[in-house]
Amino acid sequence: MRSHIRELVLLAVLLLLFGVPWWTLTGSGTAWPTGVFLAGTVLFGVALVAFPMTMYLGHSRRAKDWAARIGDTMLGAIWVLFAWSIIGQILELALLGVDDPLRSRLVAGFVAIAAVVLLTWGHFEAMRVPRIRAVDVTIPGLGKDFDGAKLVVVSDTHYGPINRAGWSAKVAKVVTDLDADIVAHAGDVADGSPSRRKDQAAPLGTVQARLAKVYITGNHEYFSEAQAWLDHMADLGWEPLHNKHIVVTRGTARLVIAGVDDATAKASGIEGHGADLTRALDGADPDLPVILLAHQPKQIGQALDRVDLQISGHTHGGQIWPFHYLVRMDQGTVHGLSRHGSRTQLYTSSGSGFWGPPFRIFAPSEITVITLRA
Numbered sequence: 001m002r003s004h005i006r007e008l009v010l011l012a013v014l015l016l017l018f019g020v021p022w023w024t025l026t027g028s029g030t031a032w033p034t035g036v037f038l039a040g041t042v043l044f045g046v047a048l049v050a051f052p053m054t055m056y057l058g059h060s061r062r063a064k065d066w067a068a069r070i071g072d073t074m075l076g077a078i079w080v081l082f083a084w085s086i087i088g089q090i091l092e093l094a095l096l097g098v099d100d101p102l103r104s105r106l107v108a109g110f111v112a113i114a115a116v117v118l119l120t121w122g123h124f125e126a127m128r129v130p131r132i133r134a135v136d137v138t139i140p141g142l143g144k145d146f147d148g149a150k151l152v153v154v155s156d157t158h159y160g161p162i163n164r165a166g167w168s169a170k171v172a173k174v175v176t177d178l179d180a181d182i183v184a185h186a187g188d189v190a191d192g193s194p195s196r197r198k199d200q201a202a203p204l205g206t207v208q209a210r211l212a213k214v215y216i217t218g219n220h221e222y223f224s225e226a227q228a229w230l231d232h233m234a235d236l237g238w239e240p241l242h243n244k245h246i247v248v249t250r251g252t253a254r255l256v257i258a259g260v261d262d263a264t265a266k267a268s269g270i271e272g273h274g275a276d277l278t279r280a281l282d283g284a285d286p287d288l289p290v291i292l293l294a295h296q297p298k299q300i301g302q303a304l305d306r307v308d309l310q311i312s313g314h315t316h317g318g319q320i321w322p323f324h325y326l327v328r329m330d331q332g333t334v335h336g337l338s339r340h341g342s343r344t345q346l347y348t349s350s351g352s353g354f355w356g357p358p359f360r361i362f363a364p365s366e367i368t369v370i371t372l373r374a
Contacts, residue, residue, distance in 0.1 A: 217230065298333070
């Protein structure tokens with residue numbers, strides 16, 4: 001029964017996602033010539049059938065990258081068409097003084113042009129080297145020798161079906177050129193195993209930092225050999241913070257950098273995995289300030305008044321507007337610096353790459369430069 005309910009819900013979602021744009025662009029009161037109407041209907045019908053097939057082939061156990069590229073692109077395109085078709089239907093209410101078919105054709109044209117422009121721009125934004133976002137974070141108790149130290153954060157690189165080895169090399173160079181004291185990768189390094197994505201991940205091995213390069217798992221590592229990614233990142237010269245901490249020293253000042261597994265780690269069933277802050281901080285000097293890497297912002301609950309700054313990713317800033325509203329419901333925050341409790345601050349990165357649909361719309365990627373202030 002539950003299986004049938006899930007199937008019915010999935011079918012309803014698909015019909016809604018594809019049906020609303022079809023109605024807005026080809027149905028409604030547009031009264032297109034029969035040939036145009038039939039062509040549009042066939043196009044949406046083929047897409048409706050092809051979409052779940054390519055998504056399954058691209059993201060099942062034996063994932064095929066060619067299918068993932070097609071399915072992911074279709075997912076991004078139909079989401080944009082759906083969202084802007086809703087906006088178009090609202091706009092149509094303001095045009096009630098205009099008779100059909102002109103009114104409906106104006107709305108259809110608006111939706112089509114908006115989708116093409118946004119998808120073109122969004123693809124450029126997804127594939128570009130991320131912008132540098134600078135933020136100062138004051139940490140009470142931070143030693144004066146750490147004042148002005150730079151912590152550079154990359155997150156959600158999501159090396160995947162689209163080969164972005166060149167992009168990865170450019171990102172690595174930008175990060176190294178920032179001359180950071182500490183570089184952190186906040187999880188979701190790739191979609192796929194290290195053996196499949198090693199060429200794209202290889203430039204991470206060229207990243208340089210004065211004091212430390214640290215890495216934690218994200219939820220996507222638990223879809224594709226999390227322990228293998230921990231080992232591979234160690235081979236590339238990164239310190240995997242698998243429920244552990246390190247102490248970094250700058251002059252006479254010391255700072256604890258801790259990391260925990262992703263929130264989904266325990267459910268993965270992989271032995272020894274599961275977010276455990278107590279274990280991560282075991283043996284740490286309680287008088288030292290603590291920076292914690294935890295992939296999902298909602299993991300802030302475990303960090304309240306136990307750490308000074310949590311750094312997270314996962315949200316992608318919403319990636320494709322207006323998806324950020326759903327992200328906020330799940331995570332509590334989407335992007336930026338926020339305060340939680342009397343001691344703890346949270347910085348949520350919008351991520352450096354993208355997952356799935358090769359688009360970023362009103363959610364720019366970033367490489368974050370956090371300057372620590374005493």
